[in-house]
Amino acid sequence: MKSVLGQCGIGALLLLAVLLAGRLQDFSSLHVGSGAQMASAAAVVAAWVGWTARAAWPRRRDDLPHDVGGILVVHASQTGFATELAERTAAALREGGVRVDVRDLAGLGASDLATATRALFIASTTGEGDAPDGAMAFQREVMRAAPDLHHLTYAVLALGDRDYEDFCAFGRDLDRWLHARGALPWFDRIEVDNGDEGALRHWQRQVTQLAGAAEQPDWQRPAYQAWRLRERLLLNPGSVGAPCFHLALTPDDPAHLAWEAGDVVEIGPRRARGDADVLPHREYSIASLPADGSLHLVVRQQRGADGLLGSGSGWLTALAAEGDAIDLRVRRNAGFHVPADARPVLLVGNGTGIAGLRALLKARIARGHLRNWLLFGERHEQADRLHVDELERWRDAEQLERLDLVWSRDVRGPRYVQDRLRAAAEPVRQFVADGATIYVCGSLAGMAPGVDAALREILGDRAVEDIAAAGRYRRDVY
Template identity: 65%
Template sequence: MNARIGQAAIGALLVVLALLCWHLQDSAAVQVTSPPRMAWAGGLALAWMAFVIARVRRSTDAATQEVGGILVVHASQTGFSTELAERTAAALKNGGLPVDLRSLDELTLSHLTQASQALFIASTTGEGDAPDVATLFHGEAMRTPARLRGLAYGVLALGDRDYDDFCAFGRELDDWLRASGASPLFDRVDVDNGDEGSLRHWQHHVAHLAGTPGMADWVRPAYQTWRLVERRLLNPGSLGGPCFHLALIPDDPAHMVWAAGDIAEVGPRAEGTILPHREYSIASIPEDGALHLVVRQMRGKDGALGLGSGWLTERAALGGTIDLRVRRNPGFHAPSDDRPLLLIGNGTGIAGLRALVKTRIARAHRRNWVIFGERQAAIDRLHVDELEAWSEAGHIERLDLVWSRDAVAVRYVQHRLRLADDALRQFVRDGASIHVCGSLDGMAPGVDAALRAVLGDATVNHLAVTGRYRRDVY
């Protein structure tokens, strides 16, 4: 709308100039004092500007009403996608956000170009086919990339691993959006046959967008009983919130099974009541003998401790029981081969990076490049001593530490990435995969922009499509 209003202002200015020329020419010809034509001309110009701006605002308001805020789009074959879309829309509305809920057969490219955010819930039918309601959009709009650079999106892909082309339409939709210049809010969430853990992960992202972390779980996790056996402050005196290293062990040793990249779902409690689950990146591997977490205390605007972080870092008794289950997150597992691996993260994202490096060390895969950022080198050393030791031992090929409050020029990991452009291009040419773990706000989009600036959109999209660019961001 601002561009159109600017055009209106230019038009009004041209009217003023034209009337001014007419007034001067007329005055020169008659050589008498005429009535106050300039005041009249200015009034006419202002009236013209007001008229044009009103027309622009009316057309813009109509377009906004047509889109209606965050787009929530469903492509369903049996109705399950529609049900999940309705839950998603309700959650966003509860957070005070305007929502436009549509079936994919009601969606046009103009809706997407006018929107700033869109969430897609997409089913796959048959042997990897798009659902019937997606036939027109799939056959026409998705034939070639569109121009959607201003759109941020998320995709929930529903499928069944019993079929060869698992979540095919959701994956194809995600690829098309990336190729069209849209930016993912978070990595695509794939759901195998209604898997409840994956659906909770989607709800976790939706709650983050809505700003309602206390949203009730759609499906309660089937928790196991674990015990909190260690709680240690990692950053005393930090300018940021206190960060704690936590260690937990299960009552049943059979539950000591996970892979680096998996997620711990924790059920905090308040006066015995189980609260909505919280998700944390696991910072260890089973061979460590305990499940490790790195948790920063979060506080609300009123200063109250966050439900999950407050429970784990302060309220839960050391030695007491914790409701916890491990959710597999294969999209963030370490590569099975010895390809180079670039690990980028900040803050509590050290948890995911630490587990991945431990896995690479166990497999004797040494081509690891770690870029990690925090506030101050003397204080915010969240397992940085381990990173430095692994680097000295040759387990990490290159280690870049970035301290935002100590810096003069290079403040964040994305800045370091841009300065290492030649090394980054060579690492990718050598077949590297890229894993990013940490903040969804600031770091993740900054890293994505840096990768695209150095490697180009086509290369970054190809890395994502082929599974060589993966993120665990929150």
């Protein structure tokens, strides 16, 4: 009881004061024989202390007979950042001696929540307010149900980007659903805009306090490594679209030539050569393998409405000169890695999405896994051949089982990759029936939702959500 009052004794003592001072005339009649009144007063005090204790900190392990112990740390990630933060959260909790069970929301069911009393959720939002691909089954099956979660204390870290209209939509939906089912928040939802370090520090301190751990250094994104721009090649001369470049970078330390196909890089752009200030990072899909000897990117030059170069693309495609230092770090993106076995893969993308798909194909070919089908779209066949010559060589060498190229401005047959998918509905069904994993890389606007709609028409909503939950529908869209 002493520890309870230490945390929430103010409320209890105030109530006692009211009972003892403000209602003194009632207590003057409390003598032997007025036990019912005394019991009633004691019950009120006990109820208040119990409620404030529940709000003050998580319940003990023995509060429920089915408590699995420790804290459930759940991540719902699209590009791997939520998973990375879940691992950091778990490490902070373990530092305080707390047992931790780290789980992917994709594999979490109502029965898991029924046996947990404490949970931390780290949830990304993708697309225009959507749940990550792997979380769709949880959203469909668990969040549409009505489990009683009054036994659960929780907190939510919602990841998003304010450049999109439905900022942190899935994290907010998850928070509202947990609360509506009776779960008690540990603290208010924390929202993170594009990796904002202040919000992440706030989450870290809350977690550290929950664990009772000693103060820890602030979380920081891992320090950038020193790389050099070695090559910049225009891929689309004569295109009606913005210039698109193939870039090759090498690290000052060769040991940093380490990543897997599907991983992404974070670049720290600068305003000009020699500028000491590093701007907010920009992410790009890696287009090569370490065995290539350099890290390849495919970057389209962007300009704002004012005509000024974008900070990331401008730095890489115009401001930095060959040989200049580039601040770079590789970030693991396990959700976009290739299968370890020889199952078929269906790859769909457009524009600079060829970067991520090219790396996946390189990895498959290197392993001798040749059941690869690529659908790729750009504007004009003559001007927008982003690594297409290489793709055709792979097809001719039977390292690429099928190659469908779609040129939207040449208007011959289907205009977009989603149209070509619909036209090939039966082969798509057969590929999926053969166990294929589907990869989508490229633009969020138009292409990604169009491909998703086409797949749902071909396979059915339930089948698409099932393969996503099984890790067989993976997207890297932006």
